[in-house]
Amino acid sequence: MYDIAIIGGGPAGVSAAITAKVKNKNFIWFASKAVSDKVAKAELIKNYPGLPSVTGAELGWTFGNHCDSLGIERRAEVITGVYDTGDKFTLLAGAKDYEAKTVILCPGVVASKEYEGEEKFLGRGVSYCATCDGNLYKGRNIAVISTDKSFEHEVEYLASLAAKVYFMPLYKNSVVQSKNVEIVMKNPVGVTGGMRAENLVFKDQTLAVDGIFILRSSIAPSTLVHGLRTEDGHIFVNRRLETNIAGIFAAGDCTGRPYQYVKAAGEGNAAVFYAEEYINKKSKSAGGN
Amino acid sequence: MYDIAIIGGGPAGVSAAITAKVKNKNFIWFASKAVSDKVAKAELIKNYPGLPSVTGAELGWTFGNHCDSLGIERRAEVITGVYDTGDKFTLLAGAKDYEAKTVILCPGVVASKEYEGEEKFLGRGVSYCATCDGNLYKGRNIAVISTDKSFEHEVEYLASLAAKVYFMPLYKNSVVQSKNVEIVMKNPVGVTGGMRAENLVFKDQTLAVDGIFILRSSIAPSTLVHGLRTEDGHIFVNRRLETNIAGIFAAGDCTGRPYQYVKAAGEGNAAVFYAEEYINKKSKSAGGN
Numbered sequence: 001m002y003d004i005a006i007i008g009g010g011p012a013g014v015s016a017a018i019t020a021k022v023k024n025k026n027f028i029w030f031a032s033k034a035v036s037d038k039v040a041k042a043e044l045i046k047n048y049p050g051l052p053s054v055t056g057a058e059l060g061w062t063f064g065n066h067c068d069s070l071g072i073e074r075r076a077e078v079i080t081g082v083y084d085t086g087d088k089f090t091l092l093a094g095a096k097d098y099e100a101k102t103v104i105l106c107p108g109v110v111a112s113k114e115y116e117g118e119e120k121f122l123g124r125g126v127s128y129c130a131t132c133d134g135n136l137y138k139g140r141n142i143a144v145i146s147t148d149k150s151f152e153h154e155v156e157y158l159a160s161l162a163a164k165v166y167f168m169p170l171y172k173n174s175v176v177q178s179k180n181v182e183i184v185m186k187n188p189v190g191v192t193g194g195m196r197a198e199n200l201v202f203k204d205q206t207l208a209v210d211g212i213f214i215l216r217s218s219i220a221p222s223t224l225v226h227g228l229r230t231e232d233g234h235i236f237v238n239r240r241l242e243t244n245i246a247g248i249f250a251a252g253d254c255t256g257r258p259y260q261y262v263k264a265a266g267e268g269n270a271a272v273f274y275a276e277e278y279i280n281k282k283s284k285s286a287g288g289n
Numbered sequence: 290m291y292d293i294a295i296i297g298g299g300p301a302g303v304s305a306a307i308t309a310k311v312k313n314k315n316f317i318w319f320a321s322k323a324v325s326d327k328v329a330k331a332e333l334i335k336n337y338p339g340l341p342s343v344t345g346a347e348l349g350w351t352f353g354n355h356c357d358s359l360g361i362e363r364r365a366e367v368i369t370g371v372y373d374t375g376d377k378f379t380l381l382a383g384a385k386d387y388e389a390k391t392v393i394l395c396p397g398v399v400a401s402k403e404y405e406g407e408e409k410f411l412g413r414g415v416s417y418c419a420t421c422d423g424n425l426y427k428g429r430n431i432a433v434i435s436t437d438k439s440f441e442h443e444v445e446y447l448a449s450l451a452a453k454v455y456f457m458p459l460y461k462n463s464v465v466q467s468k469n470v471e472i473v474m475k476n477p478v479g480v481t482g483g484m485r486a487e488n489l490v491f492k493d494q495t496l497a498v499d500g501i502f503i504l505r506s507s508i509a510p511s512t513l514v515h516g517l518r519t520e521d522g523h524i525f526v527n528r529r530l531e532t533n534i535a536g537i538f539a540a541g542d543c544t545g546r547p548y549q550y551v552k553a554a555g556e557g558n559a560a561v562f563y564a565e566e567y568i569n570k571k572s573k574s575a576g577g578n
Contacts, residue, residue, distance in 0.1 A: 015338045015551060022336040047311040049304045049554045050348065051339050052355045059339065066341045239528055239545070256528070258562040262304060265338045266555015273547040 001099045002028045004275050005091055006268075007079050008106030008218070010039060011261045012252025014063045015268030016104050021070045023272065028098060030091075031074045032150070032217055039063075039261070048261045059261065078217070080128040082225045082248070089247065094131040101282075102275040105225070105235060105243070105250040106268055107218045109259065114220050116190030117197070125197025126212050128219060130154035133211070139163050140210035143200045145170065145188065151215040152176055158213060166200070166207050221254060232256075241271045242278075249275055290388045291317045293564050294380055295557075296368050297395030297507075299328055300550045301541025303352045304557030305393050310359045312561065317387060319380075320363045321439070321506055328352075328550070337550045348550065367506070369417040371514045371537070378536065383420035390571075391564040394514070394524060394532070394539040395557055396507045398548065403509055405479030406486070414486025415501050417508060419443035422500070428452050429499035432489045434459065434477065440504040441465050447502060455489070455496050510543060521545075530560045531567075538564055 006016045009031025020027040042056025051062065067074065077093035082103055091098045118126055127133040130144075134157060143166040144155050152175065159165045159178035167174070167181050168188060176183070190201045191212060200207045221235050222228050229236040229244035234256040241249045251267035253259045295305045298320025309316040331345025340351065356363065366382035371392055380387045407415055416422040419433075423446060432455040433444050441464065448454045448467035456463070456470050457477060465472070479490045480501060489496045511519050518525040518533035523545040530538045540556035542548045 011338065015336075018338055019336045019549075046359070047304075047308045047558065048339065049300065049307055049355055049558075050337065050351045052358045062339045066338055069341045070335070237528070239526070258559055260308075260555075260558050260562075262551065263555040263559045266549075266552040266558075269336065269338075269549050269555075270547055270552045273549075 001088060001101065002026055003100065003279055004028075004102050004104060004272065005089070005098060005100035006030065006104045006106065007082075007091075007224075008108060008252065008254075009074065010106060010108045010252055010264060011059075011063070012106035012108075012254075012264040012268035012271075013104075014067065015265035016106060016251060016272050017072050017074075017268075018066060018070065019269045019272040021072050023276070025272065025276070028100065029072065029074055030077055030079050030093065032076050032078050045261060078128075078219075079224065080132075080219060084245065084247075092129075092132075094129050101247065101279050103225075103248045104268070104271045104275060105221055105248065105254060106252045106264075107221055107224070107254050109233070109253045114223060115188060115214070116201075117193075118191055118214065119223055121191050121193060121197035121212075122223070124195065125193060125210070126191060126214065128214055128216070130158050130213055130215065133213070134158050134161050137162050137211045141208070142166070142211040142213060143168065143188075143207055143209045144213045144215065146174075146215040147171065148215070148217045149174065150217070154213075154215060155181070166209065221250070240274045241267055242274065247278060249278075290377060290390065291315055292389065292568055293317075293391050293393060293561065294378070294387060294389035295319065295393045295395065296371075296380075296513075297397060297541065297543075298363065299395060299397045299541055299553060300348075300352070301395035301397075301543075301553040301557035301560075302393075303356065304554035305395060305540060305561050306361050306363075306557075307355060307359065308558045308561040310361050312565070314561065314565070317389065318361065318363055319366055319368050319382065321365055321367050334550060337554075367417075367508075368513065369421075369508060373534065373536075381418075381421075383418050390536065390568050392514075392537045393557070393560045393564060394510055394537065394543060395541045395553075396510055396513070396543050398522070398542045403512065404477060404503070405490075406482075407480055407503065408512060410480050410482060410486035410501075411512070413484065414482060414499070415480060415503065417503055417505070419447050419502055419504065422502070423447050423450050426451050426500045430497075431455070431500040431502060432457065432477075432496055432498045433502045433504065435463075435504040436460070437504070437506045438463065439506070443502075443504060444470070455498065510539070529563045530556055531563065536567060538567075 004027040006029045017029040039056045039060045081092040083090045141164045142162045145168045147170045155176050165181045191197050192199045235250040235254045237255045249271040251271040252264035293316040295318045306318040328345045328349045370381040372379045430453045431451045434457045436459045444465045454470045480486050481488045524539040524543045526544045538560040540560040541553035
């Protein structure tokens, strides 16, 4: 069991991981990429104090070096769910799970909206995880939506199991080549069905499928954590970066504007202190256990 | 009239100034030193993301270079009072004053406590400003308390006016040399008097004086801004870094723990955005004026 689980590889997640390491905390850090897409794509950042003029790629590289210099480990698994399991949280990452006393959410702002019906059918025909659920669809017809090229090996894996894959890459130049994969260059609008998901719905078309995989580099926080309070698309936090769920903190763009590197880094840093205080207070009230 | 006045030269003030400059704001920045003492004295900082291992002095130097590279001007005047004068704020800096639509307070945490009676007699025998009030004490006996060597020229100035100066330097190796200056190496405990301040009180002694100058590199926020809400020695702010006074924001250590460089820098950055929104909203509600 870890004291702190940090989810996200943007400036908030990086800062939280660095501070957790420097404070010698027992923590685990999930960041599916070395640096978030949003950082990597920033043209020129002039107001990150101490780094007078850096591109997003340079900032990412500098952050990465900082982490490396401290020997910080980054796990590439995508966390697909966080569950309150009594005195701790259980984090699902594909077929694996991890336990932590506190969670710091740094998912950034999720650009892609959830599809209509997505949450309703999650676990009943809709899945976020090829590794965990792929086997359920051997010889069946499935749809796969992916926001990111880095998931293409998962699409190939699913194609090796399924009879037929409708593949909706939400990016350009996909190179999935399996013969049973049919690329559909359209963004769906929703999922419909009865007890289970049965159709992937487009504006002008409906595909009847047995299962739908949605592979995103970040999952909407309210989907990731059941019952998490959000406001205007942001995770609600107070001045101590506490969400409405005791033990779960949030930092960075996900907590609201301004979307700024140093604001995010500052919150990631502070969240570690608040998480630490939460653990200390809880262990005291439990009589030192 | 400036849109934003930033007070303080620590990481929050630096970050606010950098972001205000990059956003091309009409602002003025008061920072009595190139870098705050607290930063300069930090031994080794390992968790400011992007600068893997820097001393406080190096961080200060790096921040200073960043400001210079953007051509940011820093004013050395110490602000001794911020007054709400209707639609704007008036900031007193010695004999000068400045006007701004919004103020971002980044004073850090004031280490030295106020003296008993200090606030009561402020403006009635107690002064923070040698330049403004020195002339009132020509040929009189005064006491001068100073937290910082950088004020010694003000002590000399006061000595050139007063008959006698009792000087309490709260640091080592003071070099004030005027003949009418008597150095007293003790920290007072309070000020007493009737209508005006009459005595500077020590644990074991009382000095009868006509005036008392207290020269500090930072003034307690609640003294600086009348009516400012504080809690446990920190300026009360909400998630938008708004204090209880509309138009006045606060950022950095002054808003509460953790006392961390990147947390302070993050707040300084965000405060500029909130100040900007405040101005925009106000100008809209005033019909575009």
